[in-house]
Amino acid sequence: MITLFIFIVALFTIIVITGFILTNQIIYIKKKDDDELYNREVNEGRFKPEAFTQLPCQKIEIQSKYNYKIHGWLIAPHQANKYMIFCHGVTVNKVNSIKYMDVFLERGWNVLAYDHRRHGESGGKTTSYGYYEKHDLAEVVNWLKQRVDHNSMIGIHGESMGAVTVLLYADMVKDGADFYIADCPFSDFEEQLVYRVKKSVNLPKQLFIPLTNLFLQWREGYSLKNISPISIVENITQPILFIHSQKDDYILPEMTKNLYKQKKGPKKLFLAQNGSHALSLAENKTAYEQVLDEFLAQYKLDN
Structure with missing residues (x-):
């Protein structure tokens, strides 16, 4: 016994x-060390500090419903009522979003980038791969909507875990944004x-x-x-641009292909020829931007 x-x-x-x-x-x-990430983005030419410091950058703090502060940047140099929100991937921070921000700044968009919970300057003790992050994104969107014209166009771009967060948010908040860009998400955790x-x-x-x-x-x-974009993507009515590198072996491109197939209504798919995980823009810049412009024009999102 x-x-x-x-x-x-x-x-x-x-x-x-x-x-x-x-x-x-x-x-x-x-997580990646913040200083090492900063230096990586600078050394690889994706972040130009001199140009960044010339932008009208407002540091923002937003209260999460989970009792911590969400830290970010609002960069609004343009008069146009067009705003893009950026959600970075796991282990990095908002500095990683600058390469995407630049693409939209060049096209006349104002931008907002923030740190997910437990990343960068934001609070939060754990990472949940979109489950709790989607609620923080909701707080960020609400904060922005309270400060801009109610007729403003709002899009949300997410990379990797950030893309998963975007899709889960889009299902949770039916009228959250006008369109979404999901760059290299997984379809099911x-x-x-x-x-x-x-x-x-x-x-x-x-x-x-x-x-x-x-x-x-x-x-x-x-x-x-509870973290399964493939189970909810058909509920999202807004246009979605799905992006994935064909050589990504960290999150397989088949996951994005399946999400694209499952999505109903307005959508577009871009499978980049070059680059590993989360490097579709870095390794295919011309093609990436061309597809982006086509997507925005096709669904009249860049007026």
Whole structure:
């Protein structure tokens, strides 16, 4: 009897420790150092500090419903009532959005970029890959709408996790923005996690997925199934431009292809020939901008 008790306690302990390890890898994913990210963007020519400092940049703070501040920039050099919001990917921060901001600034758009929870200057203790981030995005959109003309055009661009956040938000808030750009999103978090784990350590999903779900629900209040753009994308009525690099092996381009197929109504797909994950613009700038211009013109979003 004592042996059985010891076995049960030992098994329970192993399960708890394993559950914490698995979920810690997700919710506390290692971020890139802010200084290193800044230097990378500068050295690779995607961020030009001298030009940036000449822009009318307002630092903003927005209160999250989860009791922390969301930090960002509002850059509005143009008279036009056109605004783009940018959602960066996991492990980086709003500096990573500057390359996209520049594209829209050149086209007469005003822009807003912010740090997701637990990234950059924003608060928040954990990363949730869009589940809680979509509510922060809602606060950002509401903040902007309160300060601009009610007839303003608003678009939202997201990269990687930011693209997932954009799609989840678009389903949650039906009249949030006029259009969305989803650059290299995953279509389903569970499927993406299985792919990444299999590629790195090759654990059978029958072992780690149920345990991960159990501990995510216990610790964070959601499961992997709650982060599934493929299950909700058909509900989004606004135009969506889907973008993915064909050589992306971190999030496979098939995920974006499936999202595009599932989306009903106005949409456009751009599969970039060059670049790994999140480098479609950097490695295909001319084609990227051409597709963007075609998308905006096709759906009369650049008036």
